[in-house]
Amino acid sequence: MKQLPTGIQEFEYLRRKNTIYVDKTDMLYELVSGARKQFFLSRPRRFGKSLTCWTLDALFSGKRELFEGLAISKTDWVWESCPVIHLDMSAISTCAGVDGVKESLIWQTKVIAREHGVDLDGLTLPEIMLGNIIVETSKKHNKPVVVIVDEYDKPFLDFYNKPPMAQEVRDIMRNYYIQLKANEPHIRFLFMTGISKFTKAGVFSALNNLNDLSLDEDFGTLLGYTEKELVDNFGEYLEAGAEKIKCSVDDLVEKLREYYNGFCFDGVQRVYCPFSVLSFFKGYNFRNYWINSANPQIIADYMKDRHLTVEQFRGIQVSQDFAFRPGEVETAPPESFFYQAGYLTLREGIYDDFSLDYPNTEVLESMSQLVTMNIVQSDDSNYFIDFRTPLLDAVRENNAGLFVETINRLLASIPYDDYAKAAQAAIRRAGVPAREWLYRSAILSFLHGCGVLAISEPHTSKGRSDLLLCHKGAAWVIEIKVAYNDDCAAKAAEALKQINENQYADPYKNAKKLGIAIDDKTRRVGEWVEG
Secondary structure, X not given: OOOOOOOOOOHHHHHHOOXXXXXXXXXXXXXXXXXXXXXXXXXXXXXXXXXXXXXXXXXXXXXXXXXXXXXXXHOOOOOOOOOEEEEEHHHOOOOOHHHHHHHHHHXXXXXXXXXXXXXXXXXXXXXXXXXXXXXXXXXXXXXXXXXXXXXXXXXHHOOOOOHHHHHHHHHHHHHHHHHHHHOHHHEEEEEEEEOOOOOOOOHHHHOOOOEEOOOOHHHOOOOOEOHHHHHHHOHHHHHHHHHHHOOOHHHHHHHHHHHHOOEEOOXXXXXXXXXXXXXXXXXXXXXXXXXXXXXXXXXXXXHHHHXXXXXXXXXXXXXXXXXXXXXXXXXXXXXXXXXXXXXXXXXXXXXXXXXXXXXXXXXXXXXXXXXXXXXXXXXXXXXHHHHHHHHHHHHHXXXXXXXXXXXXXXXXOOOHHHHHHXXXXXXXXXXXXXXXXXXXXXXXXXXXXXXXXXXXXXXXOOEEOOEEEEEOXXXXXXXXXXXXXXXXXXXXXXXXXXXXXXXXXXXXXXXEEEEEEEEOOOOEEEEEEEO
């Protein structure tokens, strides 16, 4: 089998080592051969932005041999060498604060100048240095240059939790990037990538000549793997994985789709996260790879500081304007922060252009684990030993008593006033009392975090139950009521009656039916009835 390209960002290295390369050069040809010449593309981390940048670098450098057999080799692309100024902004050091950013930016710019044989003597400002590099390199080769800027926003995103410092760094980078417009006649092609969208008041306030590809359906699958690409390029790995897991290839693809597909950048087409797929193929284990490839504690702290839950973001309706320009990361509302970081993705809208949701099981489980850890006020992932094990035991043994006991321990940990206050927008959308919404949301997040498939309000022909729980062939249909006047027994009976009368469990073979009544005074399950 060909080697997996895990962690390889340089296109030339990848091709010379004969690793698997998912060919995207048909779209790159459309990009580089058209009349437009200045582009911006935002995508979450670990989606191949750097590989795309290095592919363009090799393309404009005229390295034709690297593209043999690829789609662009069958086009009329003219293979000539152009000078390429390649700026990797992820290399900018931010650990020494704003002054460190300035110093690092100057150092990297000097390195680029040396690569192109440009003399910067007497120049001290990084933006003037960059402008000089562009002009002098163009003159030296008697042709306009290609400029590639990878991770344009890394220097100020590192200060997302320190807005004043983030703004200082943003101002530095704005002055730097202005040179890309000021020297436009000397630039043949410009390609910039990043995580965050740009805003009129942000880094690109003076760089309004970029064509934003971020929501362009023609380039919606430029990064990430489509399912066809997964099957066509990783067939041997799929067969090996199916053999190890003891299932068919089709069943494995279905499971991969559930776990790692679902990222949508144009509102239409869905793609797999490359990092998660490649990590899965290394050992054939369904794990949450993507969120752990960075520092999940940053996300955990962000959610904890704001008392955020998982369910409050599902189904939020957003406009195209939000999708294009959701605001600066450090000052934007949480749904914008999570959308730009990739934890929320686009779905078809109900009342507006789009709605937001978690892309797949991997992200939903990971976010739910973080929320549950915040709710039980633990920084130790070993909390699963105390919470997850009895829950899974309860489902496996069909033990409603143990299930309720575990849920009660969770409910006892919730700082209700904090979370209920923070979730008012979601509560209004749900149309239920704050406390009731929070009970359901906490239980649902807990189930997701424990790796149990839990569906909120699944549709049946006669309505919707509160929860459908599925795990390793077992199905539980759960209806939750809140008792405000010491009538827990009646409320539990009412919940079970609702399941039976509306036949919520009929679509699921041998489903367990569980009616739960939560006592609002004690904030525990007061009574439960199974059927």
